[in-house]
Amino acid sequence: MATLRTMLRAEIGQTLNTAAATSGDPTLNQFLASEELWLASSLDWPFLDDRWNVTAGPSSRYLNMPTQTIRFWGQRQLLPLVADSDKADLDDLLLVYTVAAELATRLEQKDANVKQAKAGERMRQLRGVYPNRDEKLILGKNLTFQPGLRRVVPLVIVK
Numbered sequence: 001m002a003t004l005r006t007m008l009r010a011e012i013g014q015t016l017n018t019a020a021a022t023s024g025d026p027t028l029n030q031f032l033a034s035e036e037l038w039l040a041s042s043l044d045w046p047f048l049d050d051r052w053n054v055t056a057g058p059s060s061r062y063l064n065m066p067t068q069t070i071r072f073w074g075q076r077q078l079l080p081l082v083a084d085s086d087k088a089d090l091d092d093l094l095l096v097y098t099v100a101a102e103l104a105t106r107l108e109q110k111d112a113n114v115k116q117a118k119a120g121e122r123m124r125q126l127r128g129v130y131p132n133r134d135e136k137l138i139l140g141k142n143l144t145f146q147p148g149l150r151r152v153v154p155l156v157i158v159k
Contacts, residue, residue, distance in 0.1 A: 009028070051073045
């Protein structure tokens with residue numbers, strides 16, 4: 001987090017003198033952590049893919065059959081991005097450029113569009129190397145949904 005914050009200060013033109021700049025650290029930290037969470041939840045990042053199994057006991061509330069293993073596939077939770085020693089899961093430049101573009105726009109800085117272009121270009125660089133996922137998601141009897149049309153439904157399994 002400390003390195004991200006320093007990079008962000010440089011990008012938005014704040015002083016790099018930590019003695020003078022620490023009063024705004026919590027705000028910058030929150031911007032960076034929130035942006036990482038938003039980007040991670042908005043896009044599919046293959047390196048965050050996770051698979052896990054849950055064993056459901058016999059005659060549980062939803063399964064009237066012997067012990068079954070239910071397999072889940074999804075995105076793992078992000079590592080915390082709070083302490084100065086914490087590391088971001090997503091690309092550091094992507095986070096810094098995106099937050100810098102947002103802050104420059106808020107502050108009506110003349111170079112806000114340049115920062116937005118940098119953030120967009122970094123996103124294109126990163127996303128360009130990932131495969132497009134266009135496989136179909138099948139739920140139940142012959143119901144086929146395209147991934148962009150699916151609805152995320154929370155599921156809780158209690159042992």
